[in-house]
Amino acid sequence: MKINVLAFGVAKEIFGSSLVSLELTNDATIYNLKYLLEQQYPRLKQLASYMVAVNNEYALPGDTIHERDEIAIIPPVSGG
Template identity: 45%
Template sequence: MKLNIVLFGIAKDIAGTSRIDMEVEEKATIANFKTKLINRFPEMEKLASLAFAVDTEYVNDDYVLRENEEVVIIPPVSGG
């Protein structure tokens, strides 16, 4: 199934774009998606933590994804 991915910060830099489409298997979870994302962009594994939101709601690794959802990848942020 197809997902619409939005990337911010260093995740955007790693992917080289702010939006991508990705295919995942039916009933994939955020944990499954994260593995597929790292396989596509190995540098993502170096990030200490990534937060994920689906259609504006933060979700955990066990969230089951559905066709055409928008997954937002939010990398760690430092402030000053």
């Protein structure tokens, strides 16, 4: 399945875009997504940490991704 990934903050600079498209297997997890992204964008691994959000909620590594989910890369937050 094809998914779109939103990027914010430093992740947007690492991707060179605020949105990237990826091809994932149908039962892919957050863990699989992070692995694939880190292969394509090794600078992700230099971040202090980063989370993935699915449909506006923080996701866990084992969560499954579905087609049409809204996926976002959340680098370390620094609001306030």
